[in-house]
Amino acid sequence: MTDFSFELLGADGGARRGRVTCAHGVIQTPAFMPVGTAATVKAMLPENVAATGAEIILGNTYHLMLRPGAERIARLGGLHAFMNWPGPILTDSGGYQVMSLSELRKLDENGVTFRSHIDGSYHTLTPERSMEIQHQLGSDITMCFDECPPYPSEKADVARATQLSMRWAARSRAAFVNRPGYGLFGINQGGVHEDLREQSAQALKEIGFDGYAIGGLAVGEGRALMFSTLDFTTLMLPTDKPRYLMGVGKPEDLVGAVARGVDMFDCVLPTRSGRTAQAFTRRGPVNLKNARHGDDPRPLDDHCSCPTCRNYSRAYLNHVVKAGEIIAAMLLTWHNLQYYQDLMADIRRAIESGTFAAFEADFQSQYGQGDI
Ligand SMILES: NCc1cc(CSc2ccccc2)c2nc(N)[nH]c(=O)c2c1
Numbered sequence: 626m627t628d629f630s631f632e633l634l635g636a637d638g639g640a641r642r643g644r645v646t647c648a649h650g651v652i653q654t655p656a657f658m659p660v661g662t663a664a665t666v667k668a669m670l671p672e673n674v675a676a677t678g679a680e681i682i683l684g685n686t687y688h689l690m691l692r693p694g695a696e697r698i699a700r701l702g703g704l705h706a707f708m709n710w711p712g713p714i715l716t717d718s719g720g721y722q723v724m725s726l727s728e729l730r731k732l733d734e735n736g737v738t739f740r741s742h743i744d745g746s747y748h749t750l751t752p753e754r755s756m757e758i759q760h761q762l763g764s765d766i767t768m769c770f771d772e773c774p775p776y777p778s779e780k781a782d783v784a785r786a787t788q789l790s791m792r793w794a795a796r797s798r799a800a801f802v803n804r805p806g807y808g809l810f811g812i813n814q815g816g817v818h819e820d821l822r823e824q825s826a827q828a829l830k831e832i833g834f835d836g837y838a839i840g841g842l843a844v845g846e847g848r849a850l851m852f853s854t855l856d857f858t859t860l861m862l863p864t865d866k867p868r869y870l871m872g873v874g875k876p877e878d879l880v881g882a883v884a885r886g887v888d889m890f891d892c893v894l895p896t897r898s899g900r901t902a903q904a905f906t907r908r909g910p911v912n913l914k915n916a917r918h919g920d921d922p923r924p925l926d927d928h929c930s931c932p933t934c935r936n937y938s939r940a941y942l943n944h945v946v947k948a949g950e951i952i953a954a955m956l957l958t959w960h961n962l963q964y965y966q967d968l969m970a971d972i973r974r975a976i977e978s979g980t981f982a983a984f985e986a987d988f989q990s991q992y993g994q995g996d997i
């Protein structure tokens with residue numbers, strides 16, 4: 626079994642081109658990772674997720690521990706077999722979802738106790754339990770158990786959450802089951818504060834991780850503040866390890882964050898939008914509910930090679946969206962995931978050819994022009 630590794634293949638300004646190798650395969654970076662929260666990328670078959678170009682998907686410790694249960698998935702052969710996804714899987718550690726989804730939660734030095742949003746049952750997550758669950762799931766990339774402070778927060782509370790996350794990172798590392806091909810990522814916290822981000826980065830580097838995530842952003846601070854925080858944060862992280870910006874983002878966010886040295890992304894936007902009639906195109910988002918599409922015979926995006934753009938008109942998409950047909954979610958989700966993967970492939974090619982700055986300028990001039 627090959628070891629978990631990251632190769633930095635090239636750079637163009639702040640943008641990096643790399644390759645992650647893990648137990649279930651290779652991931653070309655910069656990469657976008659579709660979210661498969663409850664062991665499914667919603668409205669997609671796994672083989673169709675792979676057909677979009679996605680090489681890695683995300684699972685969620687919080688959701689899977691509540692239903693169907695991590696022990697049950699382990700008994701059934703692990704998450705890859707259970708959900709029929711043979712490629713790499715990254716799982717989040719669960720703390721973020723507890724704070725955003727469950728009620729009646731108590732957080733202390735040991736971890737978080739909470740009530741399930743599904744059936745009200747009580748559960749506890751600690752760094753050790755989170756590592757055990759992610760091991761039972763068989764994740765290629767395990768995330769440290771952390772606390773993501775809400776935005777805005779007093780700096781003192783961001784400092785408290787950041788220092789707690791550093792102690793939890795050490796406990797996560799100690800509890801992680803080391804196996805060739807399986808990696809553990811630390812999560813940098815610190816809000817928008819350079820000194821706290823530095824404290825967090827130093828602590829994570831001393832512990833040593835296979836990759837470094839940037840947490841605590843895309844929590845409502847806005848694009849300008851996210852980018853200005855990235856401007857100093859990515860420089861604090863090791864250059865020879867992958868950098869993963871959690872929960873990001875819109876197409877404009879991805880291009881700007883790649884320019885600032887980020888390698889991996891995840892976001893529910895392409896899949897969630899696919900279920901709410903929003904499609905991404907080179908010229909910006911399009912809402913298929915809009916009556917103007919009712920007689921439009923053209924495809925969503927004539928640059929796109931996905932089945933939706935090859936076989937269906939905007940008029941048809943408008944119809945099935947208005948009729949609430951299941952195929953609407955299927956066709957728009959597929960297209961959106963394909964759009965994100967094509968964007969990442971264009972970004973990787975631009976970095977390889979040393980033309981990323983021109984690509985970024987061209988993207989910004991086209992995107993947001995409004996629909997054709
Ligand atoms: N909105 C940003 C965000 C998103 C996620 C969730 S990313 C995710 C979602 C689903 C499945 C896998 C990863 C985060 N997760 C952790 N552990 N820490 C954060 O600071 C954080 C910040």
Ligand SMILES: [Zn+2]
Pocket residue numbers: 925926929930931932933934935960963
């Ligand atoms: Zn398409």
